[in-house]
Amino acid sequence: MGVLSLDLEAKLSQNYQILEFFNLVFSKDKLVNAYLFVGENSYQDKMDLFVSINKTLNCVHNQGHLSSEFKQPCGICDSCTWIQNNEHPKTPLVLEREEGAKTVKVSQVHKLQEELSQSSPYYRLILIPEADFEVFSKHPANALLKSIEEAYPRTMFILFARAKETVLTTIRSRTQVLYFQDEPQVDSVEVSDKIFEVYEKYKAHNDFSSQIKNKLFVDEILKMDKAELIKFLDYLVEQIELSAHNVKFIESLERAKRYLEAYVNPRAALSSVAFY
Numbered sequence: 001m002g003v004l005s006l007d008l009e010a011k012l013s014q015n016y017q018i019l020e021f022f023n024l025v026f027s028k029d030k031l032v033n034a035y036l037f038v039g040e041n042s043y044q045d046k047m048d049l050f051v052s053i054n055k056t057l058n059c060v061h062n063q064g065h066l067s068s069e070f071k072q073p074c075g076i077c078d079s080c081t082w083i084q085n086n087e088h089p090k091t092p093l094v095l096e097r098e099e100g101a102k103t104v105k106v107s108q109v110h111k112l113q114e115e116l117s118q119s120s121p122y123y124r125l126i127l128i129p130e131a132d133f134e135v136f137s138k139h140p141a142n143a144l145l146k147s148i149e150e151a152y153p154r155t156m157f158i159l160f161a162r163a164k165e166t167v168l169t170t171i172r173s174r175t176q177v178l179y180f181q182d183e184p185q186v187d188s189v190e191v192s193d194k195i196f197e198v199y200e201k202y203k204a205h206n207d208f209s210s211q212i213k214n215k216l217f218v219d220e221i222l223k224m225d226k227a228e229l230i231k232f233l234d235y236l237v238e239q240i241e242l243s244a245h246n247v248k249f250i251e252s253l254e255r256a257k258r259y260l261e262a263y264v265n266p267r268a269a270l271s272s273v274a275f276y
């Protein structure tokens, strides 16, 4: 078991090997001071990992230890809570373009350097969320080189970029590059107005006994064509909270959907679903 949060295992299923890499680096006390996270559609994974590293480095239970002695962050101390809520006063320091600007400015780099020159009881992470050359261009990059090269102790730079090639060589060569796989794209059910309307009716049917309500409702939804009906069942599954109480209902919806896809007559397909 490593030192990064346990829930990351599930979150980073696609990028699990990077999580393992960091756990190994922590256990061998081999952290370097600059990492470049590259990958096109993987912002959430990068961010989840970033937050977890920040918590591990700053949890009160790890203060004053070597990274090889780090424990998983407790999740409840001030540092852990602040970082989780993105309210920590000292970490991360974010170097990003200002609103409306196309690039990071040299003056922002200088401001960061001034902040870094002051001592801090915290392990400071510097996040550059768009390290691609269009945003983190030559001048700000050059201004920052020395800070990366001769970083203060207990300071770590983490840069996000689309690809290794979109980062200036001068910057890239001073970092360790980690390649993120794309996160799986969730296809959210597209909901037509009609499906939404039927769902609202479903929720509103309270003044009938359950059997009658069920019959009325089945009659209502059978007016939809098959494709729409399948979408509606998907939508319903999405809307229903997964609890032990609802498992049977969700299973019956999934079964009805499979029947519909297998060209079973819609009324027969829905016969085992109790919409109440």
Ligand SMILES: [Zn+2]
Pocket (backbone or CB within 6 Å): 058, 059, 060, 061, 073, 074, 075, 076, 077, 078, 079, 080, 081
């Ligand atoms: Zn903690």
